[in-house]
Amino acid sequence: MGEEDLLQVIAPDGTIDGRRDPGLPEATLREAFRHLCLVRALDTRMLSLQRQGRIGFYVPSIGEEASQVGSAMALEPEDWVFPAYREPGCALWRGVPLKTLVAQSYGNALDVMKGRQMPNHYGYRDIHYVTASSPVGTQIPQAVGAAMAARIRKDPVVVLAYFGDGATSGGDFHAGMNFAGVYRTPTVLFCKNNQWAISVPLSRQTAAKTLAQKAHAYGFDGVRVDGNDVLAVYAATKAAVDKARAGGGPTMVEALTYRMGPHSSSDDPSRYRSKEEEEFWKRRDPIERMRKYLEVKGLWTKAWGDALQKEIDDRLSETIREVEKGPPPALETMFTDVYEQLTPRLREQMDAFLASGERRRPEISDRFPL
Numbered sequence: 095m096g097e098e099d100l101l102q103v104i105a106p107d108g109t110i111d112g113r114r115d116p117g118l119p120e121a122t123l124r125e126a127f128r129h130l131c132l133v134r135a136l137d138t139r140m141l142s143l144q145r146q147g148r149i150g151f152y153v154p155s156i157g158e159e160a161s162q163v164g165s166a167m168a169l170e171p172e173d174w175v176f177p178a179y180r181e182p183g184c185a186l187w188r189g190v191p192l193k194t195l196v197a198q199s200y201g202n203a204l205d206v207m208k209g210r211q212m213p214n215h216y217g218y219r220d221i222h223y224v225t226a227s228s229p230v231g232t233q234i235p236q237a238v239g240a241a242m243a244a245r246i247r248k249d250p251v252v253v254l255a256y257f258g259d260g261a262t263s264g265g266d267f268h269a270g271m272n273f274a275g276v277y278r279t280p281t282v283l284f285c286k287n288n289q290w291a292i293s294v295p296l297s298r299q300t301a302a303k304t305l306a307q308k309a310h311a312y313g314f315d316g317v318r319v320d321g322n323d324v325l326a327v328y329a330a331t332k333a334a335v336d337k338a339r340a341g342g343g344p345t346m347v348e349a350l351t352y353r354m355g356p357h358s359s360s361d362d363p364s365r366y367r368s369k370e371e372e373e374f375w376k377r378r379d380p381i382e383r384m385r386k387y388l389e390v391k392g393l394w395t396k397a398w399g400d401a402l403q404k405e406i407d408d409r410l411s412e413t414i415r416e417v418e419k420g421p422p423p424a425l426e427t428m429f430t431d432v433y434e435q436l437t438p439r440l441r442e443q444m445d446a447f448l449a450s451g452e453r454r455r456p457e458i459s460d461r462f463p464l
């Protein structure tokens with residue numbers, strides 16, 4: 095394949111190119127589909143909770159589910175992920191409990207970050223999922239550095255960094271790519287090219303034909319994959335992961351996909367893009383592609399699909415109900431969580447604060463002025 099070719103395994107009609115079939119067991123294919131549906135339902139529900147004023151802010155990933163889940167499937171539990179803010183599918187695939195993820199948007203006592211991190215900018219040590227940083231692209235050199243540290247320690251892990259098309263215009267992308275190439279770090283640089291960086295289209299990010307070709311300038315492979323084809327994403331990422339683990343150095347994977355929803359709950363894409371464009375991509379929905387594939391394979395029936403959707407919807411409703419019962423984080427944790435041990439000065443401040451009776455719970459509008 096040339097660098098401009100797009101790796102595709104599942105054709106839009108659900109048929110499969112046998113030579114490229116990664117041959118995953120039926121249970122894994124079903125589990126992949128379940129995750130695609132779960133991410134879509136989670137994002138849809140969270141956006142609606144934001145509109146109802148029950149959470150303050152949300153970053154949906156609607157349309158990008160296959161890029162997230164397919165790439166996550168290619169990693170081992172011991173590998174590390176340096177995400178952006180739009181990869182709940184990877185966190186869920188790696189085993190973060192749904193309740194933990196939902197609680198992060200509420201920032202209450204059930205949130206492991208106790209509301210101190212921006213919504214969607216979560217991280218979970220036990221699934222090797224590093225906290226997302228908001229400045230675009232900073233995770234790229236961090237991931238490369240972590241991969242290099244792993245190599246020095248002879249720890250056979252691979253580090254995968256997720257970032258967007260917009261991030262490829264930033265300095266951190268180039269510094270990270272160069273370092274990865276020179277030191278042949280075991281890194282997968284996974285670019286979710288969803289065509290937009292808020293309101294800036296891809297055509298304003300680069301004059302290059304593809305984003306993947308940028309890897310060639312840094313001395314390593316860049317591959318382009320249909321990001322709405324979960325099996326193609328899995329196959330491309332798995333090849334990159336295996337190569338990195340075997341000492342073959344980094345790979346950049348450009349997954350071509352589309353951000354079907356707004357950039358965040360604060361965005362209105364109708365201000366800057368056309369309905370026709372959105373319709374074009376709706377016809378390329380990654381979930382529908384996988385559904386058709388499973389149907390062709392005899393693994394999807396309407397009854398099974400309906401039951402799955404109901405199971406997901408019920409589980410989400412139950413999870414949200416439970417999370418909404420969570421109390422706000424204990425006030426004293428503002429002081430007790432700063433250092434491993436409370437310093438005398440902090441103790442003094444904590445005692446004075448708790449004695450002052452200032453216990454008003456902030457309104458959502460205080461916390462999210464946008």
Ligand SMILES: Cc1ncc(C[n+]2csc(CCOP(=O)(O)OP(=O)(O)O)c2C)c(N)n1
Nearest residue numbers: 180228229230258259260261288290291292
């Ligand atoms: C260094 C920096 N500049 C600007 C922003 C504001 N910002 C937040 S997300 C974003 C767009 C990023 O686009 P892309 O990398 O394509 O990722 P996507 O949001 O499409 O997933 C911008 C400009 C920021 N967070 N950090």
Ligand SMILES: [Mg+2]
Nearest residue numbers: 258259290291
């Ligand atoms: Mg983008």
